[in-house]
Every structure is written in structure tokens, then in C-alpha cells.
Amino acid sequence: MTGCIYIEDIAQHEGQQVTLQGWVTGRRSSGKILFLQFRDGTGFIQCVGGRNDIGDELFDRVDHLPIESAVRVTGEVRADARAPSGFELGLAGLEVVHEAEEYPIGRKEHGDSFLLDHRHLWIRQSQQFAVLRIRATIISAVREYLDGHGYLNIDTPILTPAACEGTTTLFETEYFDEKAYLTQSGQLYNEATAMAFGRVYCFGPALRAEKSKTRRHLIEFWQVEPEIAYATLEDILDIQEELVCFVVERLLRERKPEFAILKRDLALLERVKAPFPRVTYTEMVDLLHEKGVEFTWGDDFGAPDEAVISESFDRPVMVTRYPRGVKPFYMAIDPEDERLTLSVDMLAPEGYGEIVGGGERLADLATLEAAVDAGALPRADYEWYIDLRRYGSVPHGGFGMGIERLTTWVCGIHHIRETIAFPRMLNRLRP
RNA sequence: UCCUCAGUAGCUCAAUGGUAGAGCAUUCGGCUGUUAACCGAAGGGUUGUAGGUUCGAGUCCUACCUGAGGAGCCA
Numbered sequence: 207m208t209g210c211i212y213i214e215d216i217a218q219h220e221g222q223q224v225t226l227q228g229w230v231t232g233r234r235s236s237g238k239i240l241f242l243q244f245r246d247g248t249g250f251i252q253c254v255g256g257r258n259d260i261g262d263e264l265f266d267r268v269d270h271l272p273i274e275s276a277v278r279v280t281g282e283v284r285a286d287a288r289a290p291s292g293f294e295l296g297l298a299g300l301e302v303v304h305e306a307e308e309y310p311i312g313r314k315e316h317g318d319s320f321l322l323d324h325r326h327l328w329i330r331q332s333q334q335f336a337v338l339r340i341r342a343t344i345i346s347a348v349r350e351y352l353d354g355h356g357y358l359n360i361d362t363p364i365l366t367p368a369a370c371e372g373t374t375t376l377f378e379t380e381y382f383d384e385k386a387y388l389t390q391s392g393q394l395y396n397e398a399t400a401m402a403f404g405r406v407y408c409f410g411p412a413l414r415a416e417k418s419k420t421r422r423h424l425i426e427f428w429q430v431e432p433e434i435a436y437a438t439l440e441d442i443l444d445i446q447e448e449l450v451c452f453v454v455e456r457l458l459r460e461r462k463p464e465f466a467i468l469k470r471d472l473a474l475l476e477r478v479k480a481p482f483p484r485v486t487y488t489e490m491v492d493l494l495h496e497k498g499v500e501f502t503w504g505d506d507f508g509a510p511d512e513a514v515i516s517e518s519f520d521r522p523v524m525v526t527r528y529p530r531g532v533k534p535f536y537m538a539i540d541p542e543d544e545r546l547t548l549s550v551d552m553l554a555p556e557g558y559g560e561i562v563g564g565g566e567r568l569a570d571l572a573t574l575e576a577a578v579d580a581g582a583l584p585r586a587d588y589e590w591y592i593d594l595r596r597y598g599s600v601p602h603g604g605f606g607m608g609i610e611r612l613t614t615w616v617c618g619i620h621h622i623r624e625t626i627a628f629p630r631m632l633n634r635l636r637p
Numbered sequence: 638u639c640c641u642c643a644g645u646a647g648c649u650c651a652a653u654g655g656u657a658g659a660g661c662a663u664u665c666g667g668c669u670g671u672u673a674a675c676c677g678a679a680g681g682g683u684u685g686u687a688g689g690u691u692c693g694a695g696u697c698c699u700a701c702c703u704g705a706g707g708a709g710c711c712a
Binding site: 232234235236237238239240241243252254256257272273286288289308309310311312313314315316317318319320322375390391412414416417418419420421422423424427428429506508509510551559560561562563606607608609610611612622633634 | 638647648649650660661662663668669670671672673675703705706707708709710711
């Protein structure tokens with residue numbers, strides 16, 4: 207709209223008369239002067255209006271304007287230390303575009319359940335604004351890194367005939383005359399595209415019908431999955447580390463205002479620099495034992511174990527070479543110890559736990575065939591995947607990075623549900 | 638699926654087994670620099686559902702429903 211500007215550009219207009227279009231997030235008045243908290247989707251600003259500046263009629267109307275009413279405000283941009291954002295708008299005029307009904311979300315505390323029921327409105331609130339803008343920048347940075355390093359984006363199907371990782375529960379749907387399942391991961395298809403294009407990644411939703419009910423789980427989550435032909439486990443470690451550092455660096459450059467809204471301690475993020483500690487699963491088991499945690503070698507780390515590990519480091523830690531029993535059938539076997547896989551999980555610091563999982567894949571035909579059979583997987587559905595080992599099979603690997611887990615950690619927030627606009631959780635499909 | 642906790646006004650929560658209350662929000666009034674403003678007044682209730690115990694149940698018991706936290710599983 208001509209003549210209108212956005213709050214994110216407000217600093218360039220100091221001293222000028224501008225028009226903003228957005229919504230009222232709050233107001234206070236003192237009879238002769240009123241303060242209007244205003245947002246436009248790019249930021250928040252306070253408008254100040256005197257009764258003399260805007261006239262009695264408008265003053266009284268604005269003084270009774272419900273929260274979240276849509277308005278256009280016109281006035282002079284002023285730098286003012288008393289304003290929360292450093293700038294405020296000296297109100298000269300205001301046009302009511304739509305007067306809202308009584309808004310259900312107040313400025314006092316609310317329960318989780320109430321807020322989730324009103325998620326379509328909750329996302330307007332400043333904390334959610336900050337988290338979702340940081341998420342968008344994470345996605346943008348991930349793509350920027352991969353696109354800039356020779357990776358080709360090739361997305362993989364959502365509807366699939368079989369599980370990628372046989373164990374987890376699948377969402378089942380009808381596919382004309384047969385059953386299909388919603389994807390859990392693009393992993394297997396990535397291996398095919400990597401053999402065609404060398405370096406690839408897919409980015410999209412993953413759906414898991416797990417009855418998980420924790421603050422680290424979503425039924426529908428987004429992940430980016432790079433896959434690289436000729437990559438070894440060591441290569442995968444380097445790439446993960448570089449990618450995470452790249453993303454954090456860009457966030458620190460571009461999203462300071464959002465981190466300020468979240469009151470995030472940026473010193474913790476500034477420490478996220480290579481090299482990340484690299485330790486083996488077996489070494490981590492020893493660490494747990496040293497810390498007095500009861501743990502049996504061969505088990506997978508539970509959430510409390512991951513928390514103990516990730517609290518022991520001041521930056522993400524990469525745990526390698528998990529036992530075969532806790533990793534999917536397609537993981538490559540460690541040539542130095544066949545009880546182990548060439549796998550890696552990256553655990554975020556501050557107790558946030560796993561944000562990346564990956565490693566080197568099985569490249570040998572006979573070993574893969576045996577693994578498929580041992581997993582009791584339907585051979586017919588995996589025949590195309592096994593085929594990849596017949597025509598120019600090479601060492602290769604990749605990883606999946608969970609966008610919401612990464613966002614949760616980077617934002618320093620408590621629950622993963624706030625990192626996606628409309629979270630799908632157990633018992634929650636709406637809104 | 639299992640364990641724990643909770644459900645009372647639009648929201649967040651109080652209320653020894655004995656008259657159902659506060660703050661916020663709403664409406665009205667006051668206030669010229671507020672930062673989740675403040676001051677005064679008003680309206681607002683089938684205490685999640687169904688049974689049971691009791692002279693008397695928001696409170697105790699049983700079942701169910703809904704939600705939250707955690708476990709397992711995973712990104």
C-alpha cells in the first residue's frame with residue numbers, strides 16, 4: 207500500500223510523518239493522553255496521542271477501542287527513550303478499519319490448554335511472533351547454506367508404501383485400492399537422489415503416529431535431510447557442525463530484536479562455534495557412569511540421559527558410533543567394531559537433547575539385504591532401495607535435522623509446540 | 638500404553654464437610670508519559686459428567702470425560 211511503511215523500517219523514517227497499518231495490541235489512557243500499543247506483523251510500536259492532537263471524538267473512540275481492532279495510524283516517528291522499542295509514533299490521525307469483538311486473550315497469564323485452543327490468535331502475541339520469525343530465519347539459513355554449498359534440493363514423497371524406519375507408528379491412509387502411509391522421513395529416497403545428483407537435500411514435514419506426550423515431540427514436524435554421495439562419517443560430522451554454526455551466526459546477525467523479546471541469553475549462542483566436541487557412544491556411557499547415572503551399554507539414551515550429557519558441554523556435542531540395536535537397519539556398520547554403527551546424533555546444550563541424527567549408510571548389497579530381512583521388512587517395498595547397491599554403490603551418508611527442536615533450543619523456550627504455527631500433538635488436531 | 642497432577646466466573650486461581658470469593662477482562666466514571674498503568678463502581682456461577690456417603694459436598698468415595706506434566710519411542 208502506497209504511503210504506508212512497516213515497523214521494521216521505522217528507524218529510516220525518524221522525524222517523518224508516516225502511516226502504519228496493523229492492529230491494536232493494547233491501550234492505556236489518562237484522560238487527556240492515550241498510549242496505543244500497535245503491531246503490524248513486522249514489529250511492535252507505541253503510539254502516543256493527546257486529546258488536542260486527534261480531537262475529542264476520535265480520542266474517545268480510540269479510548270474504547272477493543273484490543274486487536276484493525277487500524278491505520280498516522281503520525282510522526284520520534285526516537286524516545288521512554289518508548290519500549292526506542293521509537294514511538296506521535297499520533298496525528300487514526301482510521302479504524304475494523305473494530306474487534308472482545309478479544310479472548312488478555313495480557314495476564316493463561317493456561318496452556320486455553321492458549322492452544324486459541325492458537326490462531328495466540329500467534330499474534332509478541333513471544334510467538336519472535337519464535338516464529340526465528341524459525342523462518344532458521345529455515346532460510348539452512349537453505350542458504352545448502353544451496354550455496356552445491357546441494358540440490360530434491361523433495362521426497364509424502365505418500366509412501368512402507369516405513370523408512372520400520373519400528374515407529376505410521377499414519378495410514380487409502381491410496382485408491384491399496385494402503386499408503388504418510389512419510390516419516392525422506393531418508394531412503396534421498397539415497398536414490400544422492401546417487402543421481404551427488405549432494406542433495408529434502409525439506410518437508412515428517413509425520414509420526416507416536417503417542418508421545420512430551421515437550422520435545424510433535425506429531426507433525428519439519429526436517430531438513432541432506433544426503434551426500436561418497437561421504438564418510440567424518441564428512442557428516444563436519445557438515446553438521448558447519449551447518450549449525452552457519453545458522454546460529456545468521457540468527458545472531460539478523461534476529462537480535464526477537465531474541466530480546468524472548469529474553470534469550472545470547473552469550474550461550476555466541477559460544478556455538480566449531481569445533482564441537484566429538485565423543486563416542488561408549489565414552490558417553492562412561493561419562494554417565496562417572497556422573498552416577500545407571501545405564502547399560504547397548505541401550506539408547508533416554509531423555510534424562512541426553513540432558514545429563516548435553517548439560518556437560520557448553521556447545522552442541524556430537525555423539526558417534528551407537529550400537530546397532532538402537533539405530534535403523536540402513537546404518538553402516540563400524541568396520542573396527544561390528545557391534546557399532548557409523549552413526550551420529552548431535553545433542554544441543556542446556557539439556558535440549560537431540561537435534562540432529564544421521565551417519566553413514568550401508569553400501570554393501572549383501573549386508574543390506576540381510577538387514578532388511580532381519581528387520582522383517584516387506585522385501586517388495588524395499589527392492590528399489592536395495593537396487594541402489596547394485597548400480598555403482600558408494601559410501602554415502604547424511605542426516606536429518608529437526609527444525610522445531612533446533613528452534614526450541616535456539617530460542618531457549620520450554621516447549622516445542624510454540625515453534626510451529628499450528629502444532630499437531632497427541633489429542634490436538636485443532637485449530 | 639503406563640505413572641503423576643488438575644478441572645470452580647470469559648481468563649488465572651482461592652474457598653477446615655457448614656452463606657461460592659479475589660485479580661485480570663468487560664461496562665460506567667476519574668486521571669496529560671503510561672510500560673501487564675493506576676483509583677472508584679457495576680454486571681458476571683447448573684463448581685467437567687453420572688452416581689454414592691452425609692443433616693449438609695466445590696471439598697469425601699466410585700466410574701467416566703477432558704487437559705497438563707513425565708516415561709517409553711523418536712527429530
